[in-house]
Amino acid sequence: MAIDLPEQVKKALARFSSELPSARWVGSEELHLTMRFIGEMDQETFSSIRTVLSGVRFPAFPLTVCGVGHFPPGRHPRVLWVGLRPCDPLVQLQQEIEIALLDAGITADERPFSPHITLARFKESVPAAVERFEKAHAEFACPSFEVNHFILYSSVLTPHGAIHTKEAVYRCR
Numbered sequence: 001m002a003i004d005l006p007e008q009v010k011k012a013l014a015r016f017s018s019e020l021p022s023a024r025w026v027g028s029e030e031l032h033l034t035m036r037f038i039g040e041m042d043q044e045t046f047s048s049i050r051t052v053l054s055g056v057r058f059p060a061f062p063l064t065v066c067g068v069g070h071f072p073p074g075r076h077p078r079v080l081w082v083g084l085r086p087c088d089p090l091v092q093l094q095q096e097i098e099i100a101l102l103d104a105g106i107t108a109d110e111r112p113f114s115p116h117i118t119l120a121r122f123k124e125s126v127p128a129a130v131e132r133f134e135k136a137h138a139e140f141a142c143p144s145f146e147v148n149h150f151i152l153y154s155s156v157l158t159p160h161g162a163i164h165t166k167e168a169v170y171r172c173r
Helices: 007-018 043-053 087-105 127-136
Strands: 002-004 032-034 059-064 065-071 078-086 117-121 145-147 150-160 161-171
Touching: 007 065, 007 117, 032 117, 043 087, 043 150, 043 161, 059 087, 065 127, 087 145
Parallel strands: none
Antiparallel strands: 002 032, 002 150, 059 145, 065 078, 078 117, 150 161
C-alpha cells in the first residue's frame, strides 16, 4: 500500500538525482510513500487484502514532504530518503491499514512505521558525500498536498528496481 506523490513533488525530488553519482536513484515515476509492504502472496490472500482494505475509513488530510536522511543510522548509509512533517492522520491511516490486514490473515509488521520516501540506494556509499548532501538539503520542503486516497500496488523486482502496478485505489470517506 502506498500514497502517490503529486507531480510537482516528484519533480522537486527528481532534481536531487545528479548530486550523488554513487547512488542508484529511484525514478520519479516510482517515488511514493509506502504505507505497508507485504511481500509475495497467493491469489486468494491478495483477493482478501483487496476486500478488507475497502473497509478502511479515513478523512482527507494534508501531507508535507520535508527533510532528508539515511538508513541505517550511522556511518554506512544504504538508503537515502526524504521525510515527512509529523502527521497524526497519516499514522492513523497506517494503523487502520494494519488492522485491516490482520483481518486478511497478514501478520502485524514488527517494525514501527517510519514514514519516508526512498530517494536512492547505495551498494557502497561515501559517508562524507551523504553527510554533505544531508546538510545541503536539511531545510528541504515541498508545499503540502492533500491525501485523499491510497493505492494497493503489486510489484515485480527487476535488476533496475521494482516495477509497481496499481491494483486498487481506496478513497477517503
